[in-house]
Amino acid sequence: MKYSYLLPKAVCLFNERLGQLTLYRPGKAKNVVYSRKIRYSEDKKLYLNLCTPAELPAGRLPVFVYIHGGGYVSGSPEQRETFVSRIAAAGFFTVNIFYGYAPAYGHPHSIRNIYDALAWLKNNQDKYNIDLDRLYMGGESAGAYFTAMAGAVSSNEEYRNRLHLNPVSQGLVFKGLILNCGIYDINDALSSGFPFMKAFMEAYYGKPLKYLKNDPDADLLSPARFLTKDFPPSFVLVAQHDHLKGGGISFAKKLDELGVRNVYHMGTGFFAVHAFLVAQCLPPSKIAMPKVMEFLLSGQSETKS
Secondary structure (H helix, E strand, C coil): CCCHHHHHHHHHHHHHHHHHCCCCCCCCCCCCCEEEECCCCCCCCCCEEEEECCCCCCCCCCEEEEEEECCCCCCCCHHHHHHHHHHCCCCCCCEEEEECCCCCCCHHHHHHHHHHHHHHHHHHHHHHHHHHHHEEEECCCHHHHHHHHHHHHHHHHHHHHHHHCCCCCCCCCCCCEEEEECCCCHHHHHHCCCCCCCHHHHHHHHCCHHHHCCCCCCCHHCHHHHHCCCCCCEEEEEEEECCCCCHHHHHHHHHHHCCCEEEEEECCCCCCCCHHHHCCCCHHHHHHHHHHHHHHHHHHHHHHH
């Protein structure tokens, strides 16, 4: 198992580099300011990036936290800046978190790192003049998985207590989530046919998946099992040509059944592939992005009214 994730990791890294050159970066907003590689932990490998409006409005800014994907074993905040910059340009203080790669930073260390970054954010809210009562989170693929975990943490006390997160930030509540082609239930993911999924999950779990059967905390790996009526409002994005779309469809249905406000959108067409929204230049991204912004900005309207 130790080396079973190396081939899929190499594939992910190749795709990241290719995407960086050809797809991820075109279309970045110009009226924003970046602050990169800010340490939020004593661990020097962990950092976060900020992206804010170039011209700050009066009053505190709402906050959008982004969690990158990459099969738990790759990805970086810098390669998601096109998407994040669009959110910042709309008037959000955005935080882009690097939480570390599995297996070194697998379960539950990755979600704990994310909550350490949120603790840093909470401790610095006055310095940056931000409003954590208007806190949003989003991510793609593995990042959507962690975003769903955070949504469950914020709305399910049992889930929150069992993960043993940073006490400074574990009580934060999210006004909305952007879930782009995520994993929400481990069994759904493993049966999806997504390439290398078993290797990704073993890297994240840190041992062969056969041990899940007798693991009393195996359910913690599936945030969909901890949904409540108080789960944050969510924009659930799936893609026509994504093996994981079934899990996203099921997740949105569960939110409907619980009465949780959500917007469900399926990207269609040739370029509607896994996590397509990261590449803002793709046709289905140009259709979906205004809907994402409408979802985020409608939350702001509700706050002001």
